[in-house]
Amino acid sequence: MKYGTQLNALGKPDLPEALDYARELGCDGLEVSLGVAALRTGQAQLPDLLAQAETLREAFDRAGLEFISLSTGIMPKHAQTPEVVTAACQCAEALGVRALRIFSSPHVRLGGPGSTLDEWHAEFDGATDARDIMRRDAENLAIFMELSQPYAVRWVFELHHGYTANSASGMLRLIERFPADRMGILMDPGNMVFEGNEGWRNSIQLMGEYLDYIHCKNCQWLREDGTWVKAQASLSEGIADYPEIMTALKDLDFQGFLSIEDLRRGPTPEEKVGQGLAYLRALEASEERVMPV
Numbered sequence: 001m002k003y004g005t006q007l008n009a010l011g012k013p014d015l016p017e018a019l020d021y022a023r024e025l026g027c028d029g030l031e032v033s034l035g036v037a038a039l040r041t042g043q044a045q046l047p048d049l050l051a052q053a054e055t056l057r058e059a060f061d062r063a064g065l066e067f068i069s070l071s072t073g074i075m076p077k078h079a080q081t082p083e084v085v086t087a088a089c090q091c092a093e094a095l096g097v098r099a100l101r102i103f104s105s106p107h108v109r110l111g112g113p114g115s116t117l118d119e120w121h122a123e124f125d126g127a128t129d130a131r132d133i134m135r136r137d138a139e140n141l142a143i144f145m146e147l148s149q150p151y152a153v154r155w156v157f158e159l160h161h162g163y164t165a166n167s168a169s170g171m172l173r174l175i176e177r178f179p180a181d182r183m184g185i186l187m188d189p190g191n192m193v194f195e196g197n198e199g200w201r202n203s204i205q206l207m208g209e210y211l212d213y214i215h216c217k218n219c220q221w222l223r224e225d226g227t228w229v230k231a232q233a234s235l236s237e238g239i240a241d242y243p244e245i246m247t248a249l250k251d252l253d254f255q256g257f258l259s260i261e262d263l264r265r266g267p268t269p270e271e272k273v274g275q276g277l278a279y280l281r282a283l284e285a286s287e288e289r290v291m292p293v
Helices: 015-025 046-063 076-080 082-095 130-148 168-175 189-194 200-210 242-252 269-285
Strands: 002-006 029-033 066-071 099-102 154-158 183-187 211-216 218-224 227-233 257-260
Touching: 002 015, 002 066, 002 269, 015 046, 015 269, 029 257, 046 066, 046 082, 066 082, 066 211, 076 082, 076 130, 082 099, 082 130, 099 183, 130 154, 130 168, 154 168, 154 211, 168 183, 168 200, 183 200, 189 211, 189 218, 200 211, 200 242, 211 242, 242 269, 257 269
Parallel strands: 002 029, 002 257, 029 066, 066 099, 099 154, 154 183, 183 211, 211 257
Antiparallel strands: 218 227
């Protein structure tokens, strides 16, 4: 297995310094973002994005780091703007990255209760039937497949609470009609604490060849003033069972990335990324097998 985190989690605005720091913390690769979705509104230009991609690629090559994935901000609805989908593929090609991180459409109001929705996002008001959302996403993904055919990319969907396909079986219902080398799943056990947990080992077995990489964070429910609230936790202390997850990954012979996405406030990158990666590597090296109970 390989290990990493997100570039913006390092807290270093200087790119060469950030990449050196990533190596110090034990990273083999990093997730990166480019604002491709802003092409739709004219707030970004493709030549500028490609120049940013070239700069990133040269810096990563010098540092000896891999790209885990590229996040572009686009969603299935961007099938209506084919030039944006194609631009995402071109940016991925410029980076030399295969995985394009994406989400299914939300089943809750985008931006949360009371958010202002512009015309483009108005349909994501939390009132649309989830089955209709899934049907439209599937139709849009068929267009994604056509547009991305000339490129060596894989659309990798994150399992995230608040989004229609938030579980292993739910995501498979959406993407299993497409080949696994073109569509994949980003498992996020922390998100699955809140929605979408079908059992850690069971979820990994269900995803099988569609599993691309893992977001490693942990979460928990806390009782405050009579209400259950979402809270972040360390990898070893939250509800997601990482020893069981690691056992299942080893049984699958998983060779992809485990990427730290620790959203706790307060701990330093050394504590979140450095200690997190050390914890995961220790689990990988352990001969202990942790099975569901």
